[in-house]
Amino acid sequence: MRTIFCSVILSTLTTTAALAWSHEGHEVVGDVALKHLNQTASNAVMAIILNTSKVAEVTNILGAATWSDDIRPNGVFHSTTAAQDFTTRFPDHTAWHFDDYPLEGVTYSPNGPFSKPNDAVHQINHCIDVLEGKTNDLNSKEALAWLVHLVGDLHQPMHAACGFYTFGRRKKITLHKTLSDPHTEFSDAGGNGLELTGASTTTFHHFWDQDMVEANSSSETTLATMIEAQMTTLTFTPNSGPIRDWAANWLNDSLKVADTIYLDASHNKGTKGTDKHDPLQPTVTVHVAIDPGYKGNHKTDALNQLTKAAHNLADMLNGIQWQ
Numbered sequence: 204m205r206t207i208f209c210s211v212i213l214s215t216l217t218t219t220a221a222l223a224w225s226h227e228g229h230e231v232v233g234d235v236a237l238k239h240l241n242q243t244a245s246n247a248v249m250a251i252i253l254n255t256s257k258v259a260e261v262t263n264i265l266g267a268a269t270w271s272d273d274i275r276p277n278g279v280f281h282s283t284t285a286a287q288d289f290t291t292r293f294p295d296h297t298a299w300h301f302d303d304y305p306l307e308g309v310t311y312s313p314n315g316p317f318s319k320p321n322d323a324v325h326q327i328n329h330c331i332d333v334l335e336g337k338t339n340d341l342n343s344k345e346a347l348a349w350l351v352h353l354v355g356d357l358h359q360p361m362h363a364a365c366g367f368y369t370f371g372r373r374k375k376i377t378l379h380k381t382l383s384d385p386h387t388e389f390s391d392a393g394g395n396g397l398e399l400t401g402a403s404t405t406t407f408h409h410f411w412d413q414d415m416v417e418a419n420s421s422s423e424t425t426l427a428t429m430i431e432a433q434m435t436t437l438t439f440t441p442n443s444g445p446i447r448d449w450a451a452n453w454l455n456d457s458l459k460v461a462d463t464i465y466l467d468a469s470h471n472k473g474t475k476g477t478d479k480h481d482p483l484q485p486t487v488t489v490h491v492a493i494d495p496g497y498k499g500n501h502k503t504d505a506l507n508q509l510t511k512a513a514h515n516l517a518d519m520l521n522g523i524q525w526q
Contacts (some may be wrong), residue, residue, distance in 0.1 A: 227416075231430065232512045233268035233433065236513045238431075251495070257345070295321050299326040302357070305380060306465055307458075323450070327350060328339070334525060337524060355512045363457035365393045366397070366466075367389065368389045368391065375470045376468060380462070388485070394406060395409075416505055418505065440452070449519060463504070472489065
């Protein structure tokens with residue numbers, strides 16, 4: 204069922220000069236998903252958003268879609284009462300946004316060597332538990348905001364996958380797509396360690412956050428229209444079975460996409476480091492060039508991932524047993 208929302212819930216999408224998956228892209232995913240909710244889900248979402256006693260700075264779905272980024276230490280809401288309270292309760296929340304699986308050979312397992320109790324898949328299911336009344340360590344608006352955001356994150360290939368490298372002679376590195384233990388090789392932290400030369404953004408991860416979305420459109424309104432059109436032509440894997448299995452399935456799909464689009468920094472000189480979220484995880488930082496034709500070759504991949512995110516978010520919100 205296609206639902207029309209009152210203006211309190213929906214904010215008009217506007218043209219923006221710098222469109223990023225990390226902000227405006229998340230807004231578009233949330234906005235498009237809302238248009239595909241059934242009546243039960245739309246009523247539940249409306250009731251949560253309109254509850255101003257919880258997370259007062261979130262007043263519409265666009266704010267909900269970006270709140271979990273906006274409460275980071277450099278975020279616009281990091282000093283609000285709600286953000287400070289949340290960070291006190293969950294000081295590890297900056298690690299909730301990703302999974303960092305290798306590019307090949309491993310499918311998601313909740314207790315596998317590449318999984319963590321606070322990874323994106325676990326936290327999506329955590330949010331479902333809250334919204335279905337099975338736990339209350341988050342309030343309902345926190346859970347909705349995180350769910351909307353993390354579903355978007357899980358479809359951004361750099362949040363699902365990670366490059367793992369070994370060092371050879373003269374500090375030159377080699378990408379390994381299959382491995383059994385993340386701590387035996389050097390992680391590029393989902394492309395954050397791949398520092399681009401000759402590009403407008405600083406890392407391969409940020410390149411996918413911003414440049415790959417902007418390659419499709421620098422207008423949120425236009426991008427939303429493109430996603431709606433793509434929904435009518437893209438073939439989606441049905442979301443069936445227990446709802447708490449869906450996020451793992453989406454991660455595995457994103458890993459397949461990541462394997463086809465990931466930048467291989469092999470044969471460049473790397474610098475060793477340590478992951479800020481996991482002191483046992485060695486990391487690599489490397490300067491690497493990106494092909495000028497990369498955006499044109501892969502912009503449809505980015506549009507498809509945004510479209511799948513909006514579709515799957517709507518399915519998940521429609522599938523929740525709301526309390």
